[in-house]
Every structure is written in structure tokens, then in C-alpha cells.
Amino acid sequence: MTHISYDEWKRYVKNELNETDLERYDDHLYTCDQCLELYLEAVNEVETELPVLSNEDEFTNLIMAQVSESKGKIPVTKIPFYQKTLFHYAIAVAMTLLFTMSGVFQSITTYVDAVEGPELKESTPSVTEELVNKTFAWMDHMKNKGAGN
Structure with missing residues (x-):
């Protein structure tokens, strides 16, 4: 089994890979515990680079408002x-x-x-x-x- 390098896992976490590589890495995570540990380390390292939410309540309310607005837009397929x-x-x-x-x-x-x-x-x-x-x-x-x- 070929393992994926730590730098590649960092690119995976930052979403810098193409679709085929993303799917291949996803599948690999299900079968390889060693790479899963590297992935978790990469997530911990990249976590500091991610933006921090200043007001979590406002963000939650904004998301909930968008969900309730899109509720009426979901097409309901009627079964004959x-x-x-x-x-x-x-x-x-x-x-x-x-x-x-x-x-x-x-x-x-x-x-x-x-x-x-x-x-x-x-x-x-x-x-x-x-x-x-x-x-x-x-x-x-x-x-x-x-x-x-």
C-alpha cells in the first residue's frame, strides 16, 4: 500500500487538490490508519490558519435564515x-x-x-x-x- 505524504495531506485539508485526487485520498483514509494519523496532524496544523468566527451566534442565525429561505425553494416531487x-x-x-x-x-x-x-x-x-x-x-x-x- 502506498502512503500519502504529510505535505499532500496538508494540501488535501486546504482543498488544493483536483477532484480525482480528493476522491482517491478519501478512499485511502478509510483503509490506512497511518495516513489517517498524518491527516489528523495536518488538520491540527492547518486549523490555526483558518479564519476564526468573531460572532458565532450571528453566523448561526445567518445560516438558519438561509436554510428557512431555501425551504420553500426545494422542489417537491409529487408521486403519481x-x-x-x-x-x-x-x-x-x-x-x-x-x-x-x-x-x-x-x-x-x-x-x-x-x-x-x-x-x-x-x-x-x-x-x-x-x-x-x-x-x-x-x-x-x-x-x-x-x-x-
């Missing part, structure tokens, strides 16, 4: 009614009621009964029945074996 969840639920309810009232669900059940047919109803016994039958057969075998001695 057909993209809302409630619309989708309403369509599902309407289709369910329509299918129920028209008898579609009833015709589906008769179709299933016709497809299922008698040959499927006379299928092999279930696993539980087979297990019980084998158990009884084993017990009968043991009983007969014991009686034969």
Missing part, C-alpha cells in the same frame, strides 16, 4: 397516484372481489377436483402408515420368533 402503495392494494382488493363474485375461484376448485381424479386419491399409504405397518410386522415377527423357541 398509480405508484402509491394504497393504489396497488385497492387494485388487488377490486380484482379479488371481482373474481369472487364472478365465480372464477369456484371454477378453479372444480378444475382442481377434476384434475386430481380418483387415481390420485388411491395413492400409496403415507410414510406414517408405512412406519406403523412395519413396526407391527416387526413386533409380530419378534413374537413369533419368541414363541418358536
Whole structure:
């Protein structure tokens, strides 16, 4: 891993780098603890060169005023009614009621009964029945074996 020099971190803190270098340095900070320490040292050194706010309350009030002015300027995108969840639920309810009232669900059940047919109803016994039958057969075998001695 290539480390970034202290002077480069100072340029980064002063925002004197181009966009690609800024992004590369940002990504590097997430993976390198050594460079993170150099970055923090550079921030501490450059901090003395930054302008000091004379009246912090006035600055805060100015920022808050700008925020409240821009609040009305933020474009609000309205979601069309057909993209809302409630619309989708309403369509599902309407289709369910329509299918129920028209008898579609009833015709589906008769179709299933016709497809299922008698040959499927006379299928092999279930696993539980087979297990019980084998158990009884084993017990009968043991009983007969014991009686034969």
C-alpha cells in the first residue's frame, strides 16, 4: 500500500487538490490508519490558519435564515397516484372481489377436483402408515420368533 505524504495531506485539508485526487485520498483514509494519523496532524496544523468566527451566534442565525429561505425553494416531487402503495392494494382488493363474485375461484376448485381424479386419491399409504405397518410386522415377527423357541 502506498502512503500519502504529510505535505499532500496538508494540501488535501486546504482543498488544493483536483477532484480525482480528493476522491482517491478519501478512499485511502478509510483503509490506512497511518495516513489517517498524518491527516489528523495536518488538520491540527492547518486549523490555526483558518479564519476564526468573531460572532458565532450571528453566523448561526445567518445560516438558519438561509436554510428557512431555501425551504420553500426545494422542489417537491409529487408521486403519481398509480405508484402509491394504497393504489396497488385497492387494485388487488377490486380484482379479488371481482373474481369472487364472478365465480372464477369456484371454477378453479372444480378444475382442481377434476384434475386430481380418483387415481390420485388411491395413492400409496403415507410414510406414517408405512412406519406403523412395519413396526407391527416387526413386533409380530419378534413374537413369533419368541414363541418358536
